Amino acid sequence: DAGVIQSPRHEVTEMGQEVTLRCKPISGHDYLFWYRQTMMRGLELLIYFNNNVPIDDSGMPEDRFSAKMPNASFSTLKIQPSEPRDSAVYFCASSPNPGQGPGYTFGSGTRLTVV
Amino acid sequence: KQEVTQIPAALSVPEGENLVLNCSFTDSAIYNLQWFRQDPGKGLTSLLLIQSSQREQTSGRLNASLDKSSGRSTLYIAASQPGDSATYLCAVPPDGTYKYIFGTGTRLKVLA
Numbered sequence: 001d002a003g004v005i006q007s008p009r010h011e012v013t014e015m016g017q018e019v020t021l022r023c024k025p026i027s028g029h030d031y032l033f034w035y036r037q038t039m040m041r042g043l044e045l046l047i048y049f050n051n052n053v054p055i056d057d058s059g060m061p062e063d064r065f066s067a068k069m070p071n072a073s074f075s076t077l078k079i080q081p082s083e084p085r086d087s088a089v090y091f092c093a094s095s096p097n098p099g100q101g102p103g104y105t106f107g108s109g110t111r112l113t114v115v
Numbered sequence: 116k117q118e119v120t121q122i123p124a125a126l127s128v129p130e131g132e133n134l135v136l137n138c139s140f141t142d143s144a145i146y147n148l149q150w151f152r153q154d155p156g157k158g159l160t161s162l163l164l165i166q167s168s169q170r171e172q173t174s175g176r177l178n179a180s181l182d183k184s185s186g187r188s189t190l191y192i193a194a195s196q197p198g199d200s201a202t203y204l205c206a207v208p209p210d211g212t213y214k215y216i217f218g219t220g221t222r223l224k225v226l227a
Binding site: 033045055056109 | 146151159160213215217
């Protein structure tokens with residue numbers, strides 16, 4: 001398996017533009033997580049899905065952020081409109097069962113810079 | 116609100132040394148604790164998961180212990196190697212959830 005695949009690896013965009021981050025989880029993993037990592041705040045959970053259904057989105061910072069999982073092999077995190085304070089590394093992770101393991105697999109992340 | 120603290124923030128040791136990384140959490144109502152490794156520019160790799168009913172877990176040169184009542188976990192690395200250089204993070208989920216809360220990590224450098 002190729003692991004969790006995220007695209008793009010790097011994204012530079014201007015303030016106010018829409019940004020879409022993509023994630024392909026490992027096949028058979030029922031859980032998918034979106035995290036954001038910054039120097040100031042560390043790693044923060046934004047939202048997680050179980051069997052394509054959003055379970056907890058309390059970490060999504062504002063209405064500008066939205067996430068979807070239309071099927072078991074694809075998820076998107078969208079920011080519209082983007083702001084400089086959204087600059088961070090965004091990670092997607094998947095797991096067959098987060099409570100057992102270790103079975104948590106992270107993607108390599110998308111480094112987002114909003115100028 | 117759960118808070119996770121890792122001390123020290125950075126550590127530099129000579130190759131071959133045994134070392135201990137510390138993790139503390141404020142709310143003991145957890146049902147597991149995980150240790151992760153993060154290499155520069157990469158995602159996290161899960162190293163060990165300890166269930167709340169367990170005291171320790173071992174994988175190769177790594178041993179993680181959990182003292183839930185005191186809100187502490189340690190990661191012991193035996194005979195450290197330059198390839199162990201990375202940032203190590205611990206994470207706990209509030210009881211009954213998968214919303215892992217991460218510590219800020221310990222940046223380890225093992226010198227050859």
